[in-house]
Amino acid sequence: MTNLAALAPPRRDPAFHERLSWALLALVLLIPSLYATDFKPWVFFTPENLRVTARFIGDFFPPKLEVEFLTMVAREAWRTVAIATAGIALALVFAAPLALASTAILSVSSLPGRMHAIPFAARQAVRLLLIFLRSIPELVWALVFVRVVGLGATAGVLAIALTYSGMLGKVYGDILESGNLHSTTSLLRNGASRLQAFFYGLLPENAGELTSYTIYRWECAIRSSAVLGFVGAGGLGQQMELSMKMFNGSEVSTMLIAFVLLVWLADHVSLQLRKMIA
Amino acid sequence: MQNSSNNGALRIELRGLAARHPASAASAAPALKPLGLAITPGEQVAVIGPSGAGKTTLLHAIACALKPAQGGLLLNDDDPWSLPVARLQKLRGRIFMAPQNPPLPPRQRAITAVLAARLPAQSLWRSLRSLVYPTGIGEAHAALQQFDLADKLWDRVDRLSGGERRRVGLARALVAPASLWLIDEPLSALDPTRAKLAIDTLTGAARERGVTLIVTLHQVNVAARFPRIIGLRDGELVFDLPSMELTDDRLARLYAQYEHELTGPRTYAAEPNSDNVALPGRIVPT
Numbered sequence: 001m002t003n004l005a006a007l008a009p010p011r012r013d014p015a016f017h018e019r020l021s022w023a024l025l026a027l028v029l030l031i032p033s034l035y036a037t038d039f040k041p042w043v044f045f046t047p048e049n050l051r052v053t054a055r056f057i058g059d060f061f062p063p064k065l066e067v068e069f070l071t072m073v074a075r076e077a078w079r080t081v082a083i084a085t086a087g088i089a090l091a092l093v094f095a096a097p098l099a100l101a102s103t104a105i106l107s108v109s110s111l112p113g114r115m116h117a118i119p120f121a122a123r124q125a126v127r128l129l130l131i132f133l134r135s136i137p138e139l140v141w142a143l144v145f146v147r148v149v150g151l152g153a154t155a156g157v158l159a160i161a162l163t164y165s166g167m168l169g170k171v172y173g174d175i176l177e178s179g180n181l182h183s184t185t186s187l188l189r190n191g192a193s194r195l196q197a198f199f200y201g202l203l204p205e206n207a208g209e210l211t212s213y214t215i216y217r218w219e220c221a222i223r224s225s226a227v228l229g230f231v232g233a234g235g236l237g238q239q240m241e242l243s244m245k246m247f248n249g250s251e252v253s254t255m256l257i258a259f260v261l262l263v264w265l266a267d268h269v270s271l272q273l274r275k276m277i278a
Numbered sequence: 279m280q281n282s283s284n285n286g287a288l289r290i291e292l293r294g295l296a297a298r299h300p301a302s303a304a305s306a307a308p309a310l311k312p313l314g315l316a317i318t319p320g321e322q323v324a325v326i327g328p329s330g331a332g333k334t335t336l337l338h339a340i341a342c343a344l345k346p347a348q349g350g351l352l353l354n355d356d357d358p359w360s361l362p363v364a365r366l367q368k369l370r371g372r373i374f375m376a377p378q379n380p381p382l383p384p385r386q387r388a389i390t391a392v393l394a395a396r397l398p399a400q401s402l403w404r405s406l407r408s409l410v411y412p413t414g415i416g417e418a419h420a421a422l423q424q425f426d427l428a429d430k431l432w433d434r435v436d437r438l439s440g441g442e443r444r445r446v447g448l449a450r451a452l453v454a455p456a457s458l459w460l461i462d463e464p465l466s467a468l469d470p471t472r473a474k475l476a477i478d479t480l481t482g483a484a485r486e487r488g489v490t491l492i493v494t495l496h497q498v499n500v501a502a503r504f505p506r507i508i509g510l511r512d513g514e515l516v517f518d519l520p521s522m523e524l525t526d527d528r529l530a531r532l533y534a535q536y537e538h539e540l541t542g543p544r545t546y547a548a549e550p551n552s553d554n555v556a557l558p559g560r561i562v563p564t
Contacts, residue, residue, distance in 0.1 A: 186381035189342075189370060190397075190456075191369070191397070191398035191456075196397040199405065204383035207385055
């Protein structure tokens, strides 16, 4: 009898109550954030709002396909790519020296072990500058520069350059520090200067990863430069915002399609390039 | 340094020098216990001893890569560690140190990797120019040829075999503006023929140029070809002898409990006819 009892399948899952209470707790924790965001999805389904939405979406069809308009979209799409590329190139110019200054690897004074206090403080200061640069979103920089240099692509280029120099500078520094340091320290120990050790050791050691990350960021910059257009920083976004203001749904839909194509293309090019490097 | 020209070899003196790895705890025993040693310019010295004896640490200490924990290092009667950083770095340019694991970036071409050894003698501008278009093709080619690698001049380092990389690392010595070569295990990863070529090239070139050569070795029979042999064990100097005075007895004591290392690596033939085994009693100084 006892044997049979031991073989009988257990009737209850001993962990059930515990799992249920964790799941409920997670749901309860969501409630404050719903209040904070004034999240009321049912508003969407009131007849009046439904009508407005339906009209707006309905306007999307058919997309505007006039040659003249398509040429304009193509030109603006190209401008979006150009803003991203110029912005990344400018960011590189700032990021490379900042990354170099922030990394401790090229410190000759730390060769035998510990780094001196003054170089250490200087490196911390550069790190703070990098945090400052990347903690301010490019959208904010764009708003600032639109006021300074006026509507157009220049504001977009500058905004991307600033935020991305912070991002690139930090990640470049991380890549340089996480890579294999053997060749670099060996050059320093044999009497090379720190910049020589960078160009003959550290850079070739990490060139693949640095390029790959830069290309990935270029892809992100294309997406972000389209958004920057909405605050007047040029490119596809700026045109899209104009058409939206005019409630011209068919123009908006064409540009949305162009935008999707652009992002897809950038994804693809970036992936292929990074595969080539790896 | 006043009493020697810039390309003159360095006179090395260790006075009760002890050294520890930078990462080790201050309470741990130093990898190199207080040690006295003098090496005159142009000498060729082999450092032998079982694993963990402190051979590499000794090279690092002489290369000014490791600050002495105790005692001092004198190069031409000057303490390098009392120099300002810039002058110390300049002094390091007169010392070439080849670590056991060749320090070559995988994407670099062999020619650039070899020419990197010239950096201490080059301005930043000239070294950058050489990255755009190599300025020392002949020099790099000659250095690689000495190690039977001339055909790999334009190959990327990551396309080379382990032994080829090792030889590229050694070929650097020939273009370095140094008068002291410190080579850690030059024969590791090399087959017997290449090992013989490597050691002949290094000793021959060092003799020709009046360069001081210090190598650490696992192969006792190769060490026996050096005029002077230093035996290290547990961070202590066991002997410092002309190789003629190296006896089986001394070797056996140096390698006691590490006998497998003494007979282990069969990577080099001291004599074409020898059977390649570095047993005590088979040491044939050539």
